[in-house]
Amino acid sequence: MPSTPGRAWLLRLVIAFSFAQGAVSMARPAVSYRALSLGADERAIGVIAGVYALLPLFAAVPLGRRTDHGRCAPLLPVGVVLIAGGCALSGTAGSLGALAAWSGVMGLGHLCFVIGAQSIVARQSAPDEQDRNFGHFTIGASLGQLIGPIAAGSLIGGDMGRTSSLALLVSGAVAAVSLTSLWRIEHVRPAGASSERGDKVPVLGILRTRGVPAGIFISLAVLSATDILTAYLPVVGEHRGIAPATVGILLSLRAAATIACRLVMTPLINLLGRTVLIVVTCLLAAVLCAGVALPVPVWGLGVMLVLLGFCLGVGQPLSMTTVVQAAPEGARSTALALRLTGNRLGQVAAPAGAGLIAGAAGVAAPFVMLGGLLLVAAGLGLRRSPAGPQPPDGLGKARPATEDERGGAGDGRCTDPGSRATTGRA
Template sequence: MRATAALLCHAFLLQLAAYVVRPTSAYRAIELGVDPRMVGLIAASFALLPLVVAVSIGRWNDRGNVGRSLVIGGVLMTGAGLGVHLWSRSLTSLLVWNAVIGLGHLLAIVGQQTLVARLGRERLDSAFGTYTFVGSLGQAAAPLVLTVVGGSAVLPDTGLLFAIYTVTCAGLLAVTFLLPSPGNPDRRPARGDSLRSALRVPPATRRTMTGAMLLSMLVLAAVDLIQVYLPALGVERGIPSATVGILLSVRAAATMASRLGLARLTTRLGRTRLAHVSTLVAGAAVGALAAPLPVWAAGVLLAVAGFALGIGQPLSMTIVTTAAPAGTTSTWLALRLSGNRVGQSLVPAVLSAFTAGIGTGGVFLVTGIGLLGTAAMARVLISDDP
């Protein structure tokens, strides 16, 4: 029980740290006079380095290095916290430190998900639902930190926020040494096993894996875009940073609610139908944020979007874990995370290039349309109860 509590605490601190530093980086960029159209590059830098090494980290974890992955991830995030706090006075330095943070985050999260997959095999929907619920709790707490630090100012004290991030990462590193032993995988791959052999699965399984990964990628990209562009939208429309923090907390709290009830929703609707319906609802709600709405209406839409977007991530983890052949769970989970990083890097970068033409509100409209297309794709590719 104590080890499980340590794992959930680790998940909370990891998400709290990530969701403090990323909007803070956006605010620091605006503070430095960076064109708001370039803010999306910060989200892309967080994903770029992990994109290259994610699958290799997964294979490394499958060979029994889960503990090392967690420790190294904590060290990188803490060290980069010092860097972003002390040496981030240009867009280039912000991009570099966010890339290091992204790599540390990847190492830590692959280790976390591998632990959950091995410790909760009998009730995967419930295990991943609880795990992502606690992560969402960290995501909800992060905007509250922005609210307390920012107050009524449009631009908060970014130096203080970066210091809070660094202290949080130090706590994360300390908790790492209390985590449960990952145990032995079903089949530890031999050193000579190739990545190609690990990814060789039947066609039906490959379609399901592809659908789950694309669903995860687009859903996470949408969450990231809300996280990064809502502060920019707030600055554009004169919304105080404290109010933006509350809106982000509403989204995160709704996500928590959906994840806490994930097992029941899956039992009632089935995984394929749940993936389809939740992504449809999310697309409609996110797209509607483009309209010039009063703050209370935006809060309602973010609550709906948060609830629907909260389902895709844990559901995709369950699908991938269930379908992965023995001895390849970490590899497939890392490949899923690699797909997430593609979405996190390409989608914001592409939208940054077009922000001048479509405006910040247009980013939300385009994101909503993308989610609607993802919903249709998930219905076709993901097999029922894989």
Template sequence: MSTPADGGRTGPGRRMLWLLLAHSALTQVVTFVLRPTSAYRALELDVPTAWLGALTASFAVVPLLLAVPSGQATDRFGERRVMLVGAVLLALSAVVFATERGGAAGLVLGSVVLGTGHLLSVVGQQAAVANTAGPGRFDTAFGHYTFAASLGQAIGPALITLVGGSGALPDTRPIFLTATGLGVVLLACTVVLRIPGRARYGGAAEAGGMGTLLRLPGLVRALVISCVVLAAVDITLVYLPALGADRGLAAGVVGLLLTLRAVASMASRFFLGRLVAWVGRRRLMIVSVALSAVSMAAVAAPLPPAALAVLVVLLGLGLGVGQPLTMSWLAEVAPAGLRGRAMSLRLTGNRLGQVLIPSTVGLVAAGVGAAGVLWATAAALGVVGFAARRLAVDGGPGT
């Protein structure tokens, strides 16, 4: 897969690359517009607290059950077809929200459709990157792919204010209509996307299926690293504001800290290929997770805002590396014809981690406040960083 850094001289071509990156960014924009706006709509309707919980969970629960089958469908029918279904569902979810029918149940239905469409789009995208990246280019390809996704996640919430106004509760209908339009653009992008044809893989790949993947040396360790790093990002988004409230920091200062973390993660992803070439994949994995652990532990200490800003940048640099590195490792070690399933397996682990790890850390750190949660998360990062020492990530299977 060519990249902006090499001018698109290799792989399937610059046009496919930019369309795939645009598809990634648009998927996240639509998702990160609709999820918060659906919550605002629920508040407008005064839905019970139980329904708010169902609205949050419905985005993840059904896709969690469909993650592995979606990977199997990607390997069998091709990335573009799965991405096309995902784009249709994302646009349809915006339509469901825009109709404003069904009350709380309608919002939950829209969230289920949104989560399923997001899953299919992401699995197809990741498999496409894995199957089209040239030899030795997985790190750069996945670095740019995750950079585009992060960019979309940053643009989405900004559109809510731009379209819906800056009030405590934005006008949700124009936001939903805008998301519908973006869904149509995403669908058009998918239609014109041409992923180079590939041979259908049979034999051992088809016969072994998930069992072949689960027997790969280091697979479980890599999945655990991925889910802990992603859960650490989620915990930061929730508990850094809580820490700021405990320390009397203004909301604007906390917002700036979260922005710095996100921008730092985007920077580390954009230059991932060069970082791997410089220090090696395994060493970068260990250093990035260790940096995340130390920075998160230090952030929880009582420090002035300027010191917090420096630490949050270091935290973002470390947390930004884990996801694309595990993607590139999986793409390299997974047999041809099983890469869709490999990516779906990683997504399944991530979803479980997002559900289980924050709640577990919260129980362990109960009674010690936001700082205790951050320290417990730092300890979890330290454990997986130690485990990364035995992960063979600098070569193919068995290295």
């Protein structure tokens, strides 16, 4: 880890991500409730949830290319401004079309923030620290997902149109708070350092790299599950007579379990290895997602969501490490952007598919679809090439990097993207 100024940059990044993700997690269910107040049905909810990911779907790779050959930090405040504006303007939208458009702006802001933040973590972490640092980084997302739904549920009441609008305006203010932590996040290379950038690696070349496609699909499946839970649990609650405040608590229980998972991620990897951990958690998550479709009591739904949150907590940070360590030199930000493109593709297709399925087979059916998606992810996790050198036991535990392999990453500088000091990987 960088020795100057220690890991303070990571703490500030986690704090900023907590507020930014908290705003988004507060806004997503509020958008669903506002859409319902404007007369939306299940299909329209799915379309609006999909538009959130539509603009990012086209912007991810160009932003990744830019980050590979430049600084990462400028993307963070741009992302915050777009998130805050998208949230606040969604609260003033008077039609489903306007609501969908501002939801898309919110999604674009979230993409900008995440590409910049993930690239910083990749550049400033040594190979043997990437699982831990990505795990800690994603705790910021989980904290936001824990607090956001509770805040939304506490604000949304009987007058759904007015209270959902208030929740969206508040979420915009919450996003703006993250600007206070965005200082000295990125360690800029000193003047006179090498400015050689190397040739761009073709996108198809990155996608053909062994381990990258599996990491992208695992991330897509896990995020789709989280996204549809956030967007569709309010609809399930409406159909089963569960109050918005209770739905918010249920979503936050899932997020709390995800935080718990990421706090114990390193011992779990040491015990089971990356491959076994990914496969087992995806399999369990598939069963639990399908279980949400059952007409269980609220307490039973809460237990399932806690277990589901713990299982889903594994996929995101480990898929980041998988993609970063498998990607070619000088293209790791682009590889992370491709992973986010896969995420957004899932966020477009999965809610739209969920809306069609819900309209035809009921609101519980999308959760069965998620179960199938996670089963496929488990299969790919079993077949993927584990990232990094493997020990003789074959469980997927990467050995610590030698001092030579670190290539000076410990100095904490965000140096040339093509150099070893940028990513800490030989």
